[in-house]
Amino acid sequence: MKAGDFSYRRAGDVAEATAALAEAGWDGKAMGGGQSLMPMMNLRLAQPTQLVDVSAVPAMRGVSADAGVVRIGAATTHAEIEDGAVPGRLGQIMAGIAADIAYRAVRNRGTVGGSLAHADPAADWPSALLALGARIVVAGPAGGRTLALEEFQQGAFWVALEPEEIIEAAELDEPGPAARWSYRKYCRKPGEFAEAIAAVLHDPGGGTRVVVGALDAAPALLADGAALIGADLERCRAAVAAVAPGLDDYGLQLHAAMLRRALAEVAA
Amino acid sequence: MSGVSLTVNGRKIAREVADRVHLGDFLREELNLTGTHLACEHGVCGACNVLLNGVPVRACLQLTAACEGAEITTIEGHDDDALMAELRAAFTRHHGLQCGYCTPGMLATARDIVLRLPDADEDRVRLELAGNLCRCTGYQGIVAAIRQVLADRRA
Ligand SMILES: Cc1cc2nc3c(=O)[nH]c(=O)nc-3n(C[C@H](O)[C@H](O)[C@H](O)COP(=O)(O)OP(=O)(O)OC[C@H]3O[C@@H](n4cnc5c(N)ncnc54)[C@H](O)[C@@H]3O)c2cc1C
Ligand code: FES
Numbered sequence: 528m529k530a531g532d533f534s535y536r537r538a539g540d541v542a543e544a545t546a547a548l549a550e551a552g553w554d555g556k557a558m559g560g561g562q563s564l565m566p567m568m569n570l571r572l573a574q575p576t577q578l579v580d581v582s583a584v585p586a587m588r589g590v591s592a593d594a595g596v597v598r599i600g601a602a603t604t605h606a607e608i609e610d611g612a613v614p615g616r617l618g619q620i621m622a623g624i625a626a627d628i629a630y631r632a633v634r635n636r637g638t639v640g641g642s643l644a645h646a647d648p649a650a651d652w653p654s655a656l657l658a659l660g661a662r663i664v665v666a667g668p669a670g671g672r673t674l675a676l677e678e679f680q681q682g683a684f685w686v687a688l689e690p691e692e693i694i695e696a697a698e699l700d701e702p703g704p705a706a707r708w709s710y711r712k713y714c715r716k717p718g719e720f721a722e723a724i725a726a727v728l729h730d731p732g733g734g735t736r737v738v739v740g741a742l743d744a745a746p747a748l749l750a751d752g753a754a755l756i757g758a759d760l761e762r763c764r765a766a767v768a769a770v771a772p773g774l775d776d777y778g779l780q781l782h783a784a785m786l787r788r789a790l791a792e793v794a795a
Numbered sequence: 796m797s798g799v800s801l802t803v804n805g806r807k808i809a810r811e812v813a814d815r816v817h818l819g820d821f822l823r824e825e826l827n828l829t830g831t832h833l834a835c836e837h838g839v840c841g842a843c844n845v846l847l848n849g850v851p852v853r854a855c856l857q858l859t860a861a862c863e864g865a866e867i868t869t870i871e872g873h874d875d876d877a878l879m880a881e882l883r884a885a886f887t888r889h890h891g892l893q894c895g896y897c898t899p900g901m902l903a904t905a906r907d908i909v910l911r912l913p914d915a916d917e918d919r920v921r922l923e924l925a926g927n928l929c930r931c932t933g934y935q936g937i938v939a940a941i942r943q944v945l946a947d948r949r950a
């Protein structure tokens with residue numbers, strides 16, 4: 528259970544990180560908190576030869592808010608968000624999600640950017656931030672681009688990042704004052720990856736986003752989410768089956784139950 | 796190899812380490828601090844929890860090379876910590892350990908619970924302990940010990 532051989536370097540800024548990754552090509556990997564990468568390396572499921580640590584890059588640390596847009600540095604930890612690093616209503620919502628990710632010792636190191644780049648379909652930020660309408664700020668040697676999380680997430684453990692690119696930040700719009708939120712997940716044990724996830728943002732000012740996660744694919748943003756508010760179990764089963772036709776009956780029921788509860792909570 | 800300077804239990808240390816060596820192995824094999832236990836080595840069990848800059852982390856998921864400038868506290872480094880003394884006494888009194896394999900990690904988490912969540916009730920203590928596995932005790936004694944320290948501090 529020990530990682531294979533590799534070289535480690537700590538990047539001081541975004542340009543240094545992307546240049547180092549460009550040099551390493553497909554054998555290089557960015558490292559945030561290492562809380563997904565290190566287990567995979569210890570199990571030899573991943574064997575990069577060059578690690579580029581981005582966890583201390585100043586531009587990727589911390590949270591800022593300007594004119595209703597909140598920017599969360601990719602290297603911000605789950606624990607920082609749990610402890611209130613994100614301001615306002617969005618911060619309340621995100622603190623609640625962060626608090627239920629893994630365990631405090633893992634949250635002290637694990638980062639938002641690492642979670643989004645890793646793109647485990649059962650992880651929390653990929654579903655929660657999709658419902659919250661996040662945009663991903665990507666940096667590469669040739670410059671940056673910003674894309675919606677639904678474009679960024681391509682599949683299970685698959686995102687729109689080139690080997691030399693990193694996530695610099697996530698950007699979110701502050702939800703309106705009347706916005707309602709619900710996040711439901713089913714886990715056998717606290718801190719374990721979810722077996723089913725549903726996330727709903729119902730914002731009379733900004734629209735409704737309904738997400739089903741912990742599928743075999745990237746989290747699904749349901750079409751016409753607003754029409755589902757308050758839906759019963761039958762309709763939830765149909766809505767889940769439409770985006771995840773491969774689910775067995777147990778999986779379908781779990782996902783539909785989480786979705787029903789989330790939709791009921793925002794309707795209440 | 797990377798040169799790394801860090802502080803372990805108050806002692807300044809500068810070493811050359813192979814980049815692949817995680818902090819748990821470094822503490823045990825380079826510094827002979829065998830109180831940090833390794834079990835799963837993929838973040839699940841909490842036996843390896845140590846304090847990094849004062850907060851618990853998994854030593855098995857922490858590269859030593861990434862610890863430049865860090866302050867590490869292992870179970871051997873809490874002699875002068877008043878809270879740890881209270882926790883040790885409570886663990887003894889409530890039979891919070893049998894074989895002791897999980898105990899260094901349990902104490903790192905327990906200390907964090909008491910400091911961060913002084914109002915924690917039993918449910919919260921159990922929730923926060925979800926990341927530390929114990930094969931022996933059934934958790935009853937561990938939970939009782941932490942609750943006693945919380946209650947004593949509230950009194
Ligand atoms: C026991 C345990 C339980 C867990 N339970 C949960 C859970 O319930 N829910 C949950 O959501 N997560 C869970 N996790 C995962 C945890 O949240 C991780 O912190 C997270 O998935 C990865 O973040 P990281 O910063 O540690 O990334 P790392 O492990 O450092 O990296 C993960 C991947 O992302 C890439 N990467 C990292 N940062 C960047 C960046 N800025 N730009 C581009 N690529 C980057 C790496 O190259 C790697 O491929 C758990 C982990 C453990 C060990
Ligand atoms: S040995 Fe580190 S968490 Fe199990």
Ligand code: FES
Binds near residue numbers: 891896897928930
């Ligand atoms: S006392 Fe033996 S594992 Fe906890």
